[in-house]
Amino acid sequence: MFVVISTSLNPASRSRILAESAHERLQVQSGGKSRLIDLAATVLPFCDAGECYSDPKVAEVARAIDFAQGILIATPIYNYNVSSSAKLLVELTGKVWTDKVVGFLCAAGGNGSYMACMGLANSLMLDFRTLVLPKFVYATGDAFEGDCLGDTEVENRIHGLVEQLMAVSQATMPPDA
Numbered sequence: 001m002f003v004v005i006s007t008s009l010n011p012a013s014r015s016r017i018l019a020e021s022a023h024e025r026l027q028v029q030s031g032g033k034s035r036l037i038d039l040a041a042t043v044l045p046f047c048d049a050g051e052c053y054s055d056p057k058v059a060e061v062a063r064a065i066d067f068a069q070g071i072l073i074a075t076p077i078y079n080y081n082v083s084s085s086a087k088l089l090v091e092l093t094g095k096v097w098t099d100k101v102v103g104f105l106c107a108a109g110g111n112g113s114y115m116a117c118m119g120l121a122n123s124l125m126l127d128f129r130t131l132v133l134p135k136f137v138y139a140t141g142d143a144f145e146g147d148c149l150g151d152t153e154v155e156n157r158i159h160g161l162v163e164q165l166m167a168v169s170q171a172t173m174p175p176d177a
């Protein structure tokens, strides 16, 4: 199973377009084994390190991640970082990321923030031994035409990320899974 998580809360989000495209590709390539979770629709509570963990939405998202072999995080770049909702997602779900394979799809305003997902990637790698795919998708406004992806290079990169996610997830899956 694969999960694609869209973490932009903007109704006109571009990273959601990347997430939808990756999800569609994963559905085709995996025979329907992909689930798309949109944090604009599945509203998570702030992390208070206590009560938040018993929120049913937190449990639902954590379960989906736990069951997945590979996860794609689609995120806007805000202030040279991933969205606060992408960080919140990891704060709330913690150890379910252990040994998972993770890829990033980023929508940004400019090319200068291309290292912005490294903070979250580092925390996933160091805290949970998550395997983060180094070749991620990074798209700026030029790659979109209205509410569609209009750039074949970005599209090919999404296909490449999906291919890698599937291959590495398969290769690292425990034998009894």
Ligand SMILES: Cc1cc2nc3c(=O)[nH]c(=O)nc-3n(C[C@H](O)[C@H](O)[C@H](O)COP(=O)(O)O)c2cc1C
Pocket (backbone or CB within 6 Å): 008, 009, 010, 012, 013, 014, 015, 016, 075, 076, 077, 078, 079, 080, 081, 107, 108, 109, 110, 111, 112, 113
């Ligand atoms: C509060 C805020 C901060 C932003 N900071 C950055 C930034 O540091 N680097 C960058 O390249 N773009 C930045 N942008 C532009 C967004 O990354 C861009 O609009 C992107 O499309 C957002 O993703 P979304 O459409 O999925 O919400 C920022 C936008 C907002 C609203």
